[in-house]
Amino acid sequence: MKISFVTTNKGKFAEIGEMMRSRGHEPVHLPIAYPEMQADSLEMVVIQGMEWLRKRYTTSILVDDSGLFIDALKGFPGVYSAHAYKTLRCDGILRLMKGIEDRSARFECVLGFEEPGGDLHIFKGVSKGIISESEQGAKGFGFDPIFIPEGYTQTFAELDMAVKNRISHRGRAFQKFFEFMEERSKG
Amino acid sequence: MKISFVTTNKGKFAEIGEMMRSRGHEPVHLPIAYPEMQADSLEMVVIQGMEWLRKRYTTSILVDDSGLFIDALKGFPGVYSAHAYKTLRCDGILRLMKGIEDRSARFECVLGFEEPGGDLHIFKGVSKGIISESEQGAKGFGFDPIFIPEGYTQTFAELDMAVKNRISHRGRAFQKFFEFMEERSKG
Numbered sequence A, B: 001m002k003i004s005f006v007t008t009n010k011g012k013f014a015e016i017g018e019m020m021r022s023r024g025h026e027p028v029h030l031p032i033a034y035p036e037m038q039a040d041s042l043e044m045v046v047i048q049g050m051e052w053l054r055k056r057y058t059t060s061i062l063v064d065d066s067g068l069f070i071d072a073l074k075g076f077p078g079v080y081s082a083h084a085y086k087t088l089r090c091d092g093i094l095r096l097m098k099g100i101e102d103r104s105a106r107f108e109c110v111l112g113f114e115e116p117g118g119d120l121h122i123f124k125g126v127s128k129g130i131i132s133e134s135e136q137g138a139k140g141f142g143f144d145p146i147f148i149p150e151g152y153t154q155t156f157a158e159l160d161m162a163v164k165n166r167i168s169h170r171g172r173a174f175q176k177f178f179e180f181m182e183e184r185s186k187g
Helices: A010-022 A042-054 A078-097 A161-167 A169-186 B010-022 B042-054 B078-096 B161-167 B169-186
Strands: A002-006 A026-030 A036-038 A061-070 A104-114 A120-131 A147-149 B002-006 B026-030 B036-038 B061-070 B104-114 B121-131 B147-149
Touching: A002 A010, A010 A026, A010 A161, A010 A169, A036 A042, A036 B078, A042 A061, A042 A104, A042 A120, A061 A078, A061 A169, A078 A120, A078 B036, A078 B078, A104 A169, A120 A169, A161 A169, B002 B010, B010 B026, B010 B161, B010 B169, B036 B042, B042 B061, B042 B104, B042 B121, B061 B078, B061 B169, B104 B169, B121 B169, B161 B169
Parallel strands: A002 A026, A002 A061, B002 B026, B002 B061
Antiparallel strands: A036 B036, A061 A104, A104 A120, A120 A147, B061 B104, B104 B121, B121 B147
């Protein structure tokens, strides 16, 4: 099935492109910057973004919003992770976390999916872990080099994409999306 | 003239209330959280917020969005200053700026004003200065304790409100607004 994936982030499209093709979907890159809200949750951003998109596009649309939430920083950078990455990079987060013992954090990904005239479906994936002491690895994108997922000793940027896709916030959200699509195609 | 000032920030309303009354206006506090966009500029946030507000209110409306833009941090926290303050506080900014020589920064304030059925008017005020080495003072709100305006040795949080209102980003935007209102009342 042809699905337009809305993102201006090439790294993100490369990652989800592989996941979608492996499950028989045909991802089409729609590099549109839809208006994103300042909100407390990724869900709000996705719901409002979808409202804007559905007036303009007549294809099936998949939107992803994701963020890194650090406990010791009261959830910073959270919904504003893209801006924090652009301005502070990984190094800025490490400076904020210097000397802080509680390094627990989580990546969240919220997918919004809607077919023309259909309902909006939301799928959420969470990956818990810790902020590393230094930048490690060069794979992936964004804050991947400073996030070590639970049960691992390497950062997202050191893990192979196939491993990352299995355990990441985005991978988990997509697993829910794929299950939904497969369940539906049976019915 | 009665003007509804839209903000959920009490410190902000206290500050502008004094300014408006001193110029013969009657500020009414409208503590509404209008939807704010993720955007590169305060202007975009205000323009979009006004679009939402004008559908819902029939009074004259004044909206303020402001932010602290730090040169060495590529403009961080900028449009997202409220979230950065809520999560990182002044201390987080000082940690990010530790050891950084170029401490130049600016506060920006953008006011949007619209009367029922009228045009949208935008007034911008900028206050240049530097990020201090430590938190100083207890007046004002937000990042005031770490911002030293050009030509001064004290932070915004150490200056009297009357002084701050004369030189601050918000004060400057309001001066433009008051001039506009007075010019118009003559014509």
